Amino acid sequence: MIEKVNCAKKAIEFIEDGMVIGLGSGTTVRVFVEMLAEKVREGLDVAVIPSSIDSHMLAAERGLTVMSLLECPEPDLCVDGADQVDSEFNLIKGGGGALTREKIVASASKKFYVIVDESKMVERLNMPVPVEILEFAYGFVNRKIGEMGYALKLREGKGKLRPVISDNGNLIADVDAGVIENPEDLERELKIPGIVENGIFLAEMVNGVIVGKKDGAEVLKR
Numbered sequence: 001m002i003e004k005v006n007c008a009k010k011a012i013e014f015i016e017d018g019m020v021i022g023l024g025s026g027t028t029v030r031v032f033v034e035m036l037a038e039k040v041r042e043g044l045d046v047a048v049i050p051s052s053i054d055s056h057m058l059a060a061e062r063g064l065t066v067m068s069l070l071e072c073p074e075p076d077l078c079v080d081g082a083d084q085v086d087s088e089f090n091l092i093k094g095g096g097g098a099l100t101r102e103k104i105v106a107s108a109s110k111k112f113y114v115i116v117d118e119s120k121m122v123e124r125l126n127m128p129v130p131v132e133i134l135e136f137a138y139g140f141v142n143r144k145i146g147e148m149g150y151a152l153k154l155r156e157g158k159g160k161l162r163p164v165i166s167d168n169g170n171l172i173a174d175v176d177a178g179v180i181e182n183p184e185d186l187e188r189e190l191k192i193p194g195i196v197e198n199g200i201f202l203a204e205m206v207n208g209v210i211v212g213k214k215d216g217a218e219v220l221k222r
């Protein structure tokens with residue numbers, strides 16, 4: 001937990017008065033939102049564009065000004081967590097199933113900073129890649145992923161017997177492609193009709209990775 005606090009605290013240092021901030025999702029982002037709300041109570045003037053219902057609810061509860069990409073199509077800075085970060089700053093995201101809106105908000109923003117604890121740093125991405133799939137296309141997508149030699153697993157909901165459904169009303173599943181030697185190729189391969197978005201966020205999107213450690217945080221920049 002202290003690692004999450006340390007990377008969130010460091011990210012706060014990049015926030016300036018008047019900024020519109022794209023907000024990712026997840027437990028690390030929740031820590032960041034709590035700190036941001038405290039700064040706003042002290043007089044900082046910012047607005048946020050949340051990428052999930054979860055982040056939207058937290059931001060609203062904490063009294064943050066919430067906007068959408070309609071009012072602000074180019075946020076100043078997006079701050080989001082990640083499930084894995086490789087040595088070249090490619091990411092896997094979507095552990096919370098919010099990958100599509102997260103990729104949109106991160107892509108829309110002038111800068112994208114990732115906040116992670118050091119356990120997320122890996123040499124090569126090696127976990128299943130979250131994907132958001134239109135229910136109509138599931139059979140086809142499942143067949144195509146199988147033909148590519150990978151395994152597709154629907155994510156199971158907790159508390160109710162059914163697959164996990166995204167904030168956009170689509171299925172969330174995970175593609176097991178083993179160790180990912182070439183994230184660019186896999187990201188492209190996963191552009192199958194019916195897959196709305198995949199959880200590989202290529203390094204070209206990322207401006208900085210803030211790694212939380214027990215005794216502070218390190219800012220790694222591209």
Ligand SMILES: O=C(CO)[C@H](O)[C@H](O)COP(=O)(O)O
Binds near residue numbers: 081098
């Ligand atoms: O991509 C995400 C949600 O879709 C999260 O950013 C990712 O899962 C990391 O979450 P956490 O900070 O809880 O470890």
